Amino acid sequence: MPNLIITGGTRGIGRAVVELFLKEGWNVCTCARKEEALKGLKEELKNPKNLYVKVCDVGDKNSAKAFVEFCKEKLGNFDLLINNASILGERESIENYPEDVWEEVIRINLNGVFYITKYAIPYMKEGGVIINMSSGAGKRSAPYWGAYAVSKFGVEGFSLLLSEELKGKKIKVYALNPGATRTQMRAKAYPREDPLTVKPPEKVAEFILLLLKKLPQVVSVDWEG
Ligand SMILES: NC(=O)c1ccc[n+]([C@@H]2O[C@H](COP(=O)([O-])OP(=O)(O)OC[C@H]3O[C@@H](n4cnc5c(N)ncnc54)[C@H](OP(=O)(O)O)[C@@H]3O)[C@@H](O)[C@H]2O)c1
Structure with missing residues (x-):
């Protein structure tokens, strides 16, 4: 059975992929980050034998390392790594953007992707795949998306250089923009939107499965669903 390591699996897109x-x-x-949510996930899925969970803050390098080592111990080497966890921060102008929120968003969304990937690379199987969840806000100018947009531009750049670096190991790297998806993060970004007008996270999970069956030639994958 192939092995998946994915961050942020308790809700939204991550949870749909896990399921x-x-x-x-x-x-x-x-x-x-929340232990209760991880316990809830296991219970709601009726404690599957092939699901392993651990509390981790991906933006903390010691926590990220401990999580990757835990996954290696439970699964062996990885076929697929999905860097999914991220936070939105504030919808605010750069001029008014709070410094502490900026630092937290970059810490989780960008440093977290670096830490998890760095520690996981030695355990990636030849022919493995790394998918970094990006965003339209990381590909086109997105005024008032502040640190979130900048972190996702970083994820796009990170994916481009990493895909070159890992060619020798035959590991493919993608930055995936999943497009508007019905999750907590989306509801926070668009509080006045009717959630039923955007696709459910299960569609993104199905798309990721399809993507693995026919790996694209481009690194940056833009999918609106
Ligand atoms: N939803 C959309 O429309 C949309 C559009 C474009 C891109 N995306 C991207 O898709 C990905 C998933 O988004 P989503 O909408 O599903 O988000 P979400 O509903 O907010 O879920 C985020 C998940 O990440 C976890 N997480 C957050 N910070 C973490 C940290 N520091 N360490 C470990 N886990 C952490 C959360 O659990 P805890 O809070 O317990 O840590 C949760 O499980 C993100 O990268 C997002 O930027 C989403």
């Missing part, structure tokens, strides 16, 4: 890949027979290892 679908478990159903497809994968071994899955995931994390989040």
Whole structure:
């Protein structure tokens, strides 16, 4: 059975991926900051044997390292790494953007992707895949998206250089913009939007499965669903 390590698997897109890949027979290892949510995930899915969870803050390098080592211990080497965890921060102008929120968003959304990836690379199988969740705000000018947009531009750049660096190991790297998706993060970004007008996270999970069956030639994948 193939092995998946995915950050932020307790809700939204991460959770939909966890559920679908478990159903497809994968071994899955995931994390989040809230222990209760991880316990809830396991209970709601009826404690599958092939699901492993650990509390982790991806933006903390010691926590990120401990999570990757835990996944290696439980799964062995990884077929797929999905850097999914991120936070929105504030919708605010640069002039008024709070410094502490800026630092927290960059710490989680960008440093977190670096730490998890750096520690996971030695355990990636040849022919493995790394998917970094990006955003339209990381590809086109997105005024008032502040640190979130800048972190996702960083994720796009990170994915481009990493894809070159890992060619020798035959590991493919993608930055995936999942497009508007019905999650807590989306509701926070667009409080007046009717959630039913955007696609559910299960669609993104299905798309990721399709992407693995036919790996694209480009690194940056833009999917509006
Ligand atoms: N939803 C959309 O429309 C949309 C559009 C474009 C891109 N995306 C991207 O898609 C990905 C998933 O988004 P989503 O909408 O599903 O978000 P979400 O509903 O807010 O879920 C985020 C997940 O990440 C975890 N997380 C947050 N910070 C973490 C940290 N420091 N360490 C470990 N886990 C952490 C959360 O759990 P805890 O809070 O317990 O840590 C939760 O499980 C993100 O990268 C997002 O930027 C989403």
